[in-house]
Amino acid sequence: MMAWWVLASVGVLLVLLVRGKLSPAVLFGSWATGYLMLGVVTQQQWLNSFTNPALATLLVLMLVSLALERSPLLERFSGALLKGNEHLATFRLMGVTATLSAFLNNTAVVGSLLGVISRQQHIAPSRLLIPLSFASVLGGITTLIGTSTNLVVNSFVVNAGLPALGMFEFAAVGVPVALLCLLVIMLSRRWLPRHKLQQHNGQQPYFLEAKVQPGAPLVGRSIEQNKLRNLNGLYLLEIVRNERLISPVAPDEILEANDVLVFTGEIEKVQALQPFNGLELFGNGVDKLLASNLVEVVISNQSELAKSTLQEVDFRTMFNAGVVGIRRGNKRLTGQLGTIPLKVGDSLLLAVGQDFTQHRNIDRNFHILGNWQRPKLSNRQSTLAFVGFGAVVALAAFGALPLLNGLLLLLAGLLLSRILTLGELRRRFPFELVIIIGSALTVAKAMDSSGAAQLVANGMRSLFSGYGVFGAFVGVYVMTLMLTETVTNNAAAALAFPVGLSTAQAFGADPMPFIMAVAFGASACFMVPFGYQTHLMVYSPGHYRMTDFIKTGLPVSLVYSAGVIALVPVVFPF
Template sequence: MEASLVLASIVVLLALLIQGRLSPAVLFGSWASGYLVLGVVTEQQWLSSFTNPALITLLVLMLVSLALERSPLLERFSGALLKGNETLASLRLMGVTATLSAFLNNTAVVGTLLGVISRQRHIAPSRLLIPLSFASVLGGVTTLIGTSTNLVVNSFVVNAGLPALSMFEFAAVGVPVAVFCLLVILFSRRWLPRYQPQQHNAQQPYFLEAKVQPGAALIGRSIEQNRLRNLNGLYLLEIVRNERLISPVGPDEILEEDDVLVFTGEVEKVQALQAFKGLELFGSGAEQLLASNLVEVVISNQSALAGCTLQQVDFRTMFNAGVVGIRRGNKRLTGQLGTIPLKTGDSLLLAVGHDFTQHRNIDRNFHLLGNWQRPKLSNRQSMLAFAGFAAVVALAAFNVLPLLNGLLLLLAGLLLSRILTLGELRRRFPFELVIIIGSALTVAKALDSSGAAQLVAGGMRELFGGYGVFGAFVGVYIMTLLLTETVTNNAAAALAFPVGLSTAQAFGADPMPFIMAVAFGASACFMVPYGYQTHLMVYSPGHYRMIDFIKTGLPVSLAYSAGVIALVPVVFPF
């Protein structure tokens, strides 16, 4: 009875994850707490999930990556990648991205190259960004630390009492699959759209100007008193006063004679300004005034803005910036911008204040696409950080020093040398990821201890019994692939792992092929932008539609799956 109830609750969890209204952290955290309160798992099991060594390793690795992603070396090197014709540039870009993503956080790699590709004018960014994201995924599956998914699977392995996965345990399957799929991407990219760079920065009908006439009743009164903050579809973005730009405009700003008010939003709602006597409407050439003040950003997967509106978070105060426009994929969102719920991957066009990049919350919330750059490490700091990281990886690969120990020593060194600061660690600490993975481990324990995982494994045996253990292995892989295309990759691994392990036990087989089926299946997201964070990062900057991911990703997904299904049983026999 308990097994059936837990299984039913997992179905509800999956449905809510697919719906996407609540974050995975909230859902997994609630389910784990519910299992604890109901006695499905013990307090010791719940607490041990959050102190899992593999989870701590992932956490420290992400904190160390904060220093590596601030290095200017990758950005300087990236210019050479895009020289020559489009095919050679794509091949170089994907090869370097895959190689770097095998050892560095693939989000950081894509985030660095995203700005470079968006700014260059040689090749249409839409021809490069999906291949960039796909290559980062393929590079990540080749090593233990290449993607958080592999480390999450390792945390489940350790939690199940099995030997931890080694640094290059994935390589024998991951490297040939990655090389094969990169060649397939070169073929499938022919279906990518070709949005020329000049289209990306073409003047948009975002702006409307109005001048305060002499003697207007608005003069000497604040923005709030004049009721200029919440107009129907229009927002006061800037004030041009004596050739000086006031940005953003606070509610207490006092209007003066001859002020030029720059509005954004739905310019067809111009009638909203006709109610204000003494405002003279003219032109829409504010782009020239604002050109040096505009920056485009993409909402990151760590951002607190996802699911909120601009009004709810008081965007202007938080970032000293006003939102000029919002784009999701290839679609510019219209309506009252302040009331649109934001999503991870949305592109925002911002009119920013002079100290925009000095705000400490920029890195956590945005990937910058414009020429605004956050402070970078010096060459010496970069070399020290990368040399230290390479030493840690090498020592772990040769079993000289455990990976966690090495990363802790490196983190201490980065803090002592002031390459990283405690303030930066606090701002960028991945709380949500810790909650998701720790809670997912608890959910996995609930599936196992209640018998729900064994119940599903029995169903798998009934379904694939006629095809033997290989059929069951393929079934686990396909189940994980479908989950990762529907929910996030880490959530897919969390839900599929206990089923895969129980299926191996039901067939009396070695668990390693099934563990690898879950690990590679959870990273097999190529056809939808919402299942993997790097896909969301490139979705709006590339002006993509869902069909672009499907047309380009389907051949890659088929090649990837064929490679994994063929190689895993050879490298890891049943």
């Protein structure tokens, strides 16, 4: 009875994950707590899930990556990648991205190149950004540390009492599959849109300017007193006063004669300004001033803004910036900007204060596409960070030093040399990821101990009884692929792993092929932008539609799946 109850509850969890109303951290955390309270798992099992050595390795790796992503080396190198014709530039970009993503966090690799690709005026970014994201995924599947998904699967392996996965255990399957798929991308990229290159000159169509006439009732009164903060569909973004830009505008700012008020939002609702006597509308007059004050950003997967509105988070106070416009994919969102729930991957056009990049919460919340540069490491610091990281990977690969031990030593060195600071670690600590993975390990333990995973495995055995263990292996892979296209990659791995392991046990087979089916299946997200963080990062900057991912990603997904299904049983026999 308990097994059926747990299985039903996991079904509800999956439905809620697909709907996306609540974050995976909230859902997995709630389910893990519920299983603990109801006695499905013990307190010790719950605690062990959050002290898993593989989870600790992933956590330290992400903290070390904070230093590597601040290196200017990738941005400097990117100029050479994009030279020549589009075909060769795409080939070089994907090759380098895949190679780097095999060893560096693929989110950091894409984040480092995203702004450079978006700013360059040689090739339309829409022709490069999906190949960039796909290549980062393909590079990540070749090593243990290339993607968080492989490290998450490794945490489940360790939790199940099996030997930990090796650094290059994925390579025999991952490298051939990655090479095949990169060739397919070179062919399928013909279906990518060719949007016009964006000139970042500040001449945006959604500004409305109004001048305060001398003697107007508005003069000498504050913004709050004049009731200019809560207009129907319009938002006061900036004030231009004597060739000086006031941004953001405080509620107690006193208006003066000849002030130019810059509004944004639903510009068609200009009638909202009609009740204000002495306010004169006129055409573009402050483009040059605005151009030096605009920056485009993409909401990151670590951002606290996701699922919140600008009003709820008090965006202006938090970042000293006003939001000019919001774009999701190729769609510019309309309506009152302050009431629109934001999503990871949304592009925001901001009018920012001069100290914008000095705010300590910028890196956690945004990938910056504009010319504003966050503080970078020096050449010496970059060299030290990369040499140290390379040494740790090499020592782990040859078995001379455990990966966790090496990463801890490197993290200590980065802190002692002040390449990283404790403040930066606090700001960027991946709390949500720890909650998701630790709780997912608890959910997996609940499925295993209650017999729910065995029920699914018995169903798989009955379903594929005519096809043998190979049919069950294919079934586990397809199930994981379908999950990762509908929920996040890490959530897909969490839900599929206990089923895959129990299925292997039901057939009396070696668990490794089924573990690899889950690992590679959880990274097989190519057809929708919402299942993988790098796809969300490029979705809005590339002005993409859902169909762009489907047309380009479908052939990649088919070749990827065929390669995995063919190679895994050869490299890891049943």
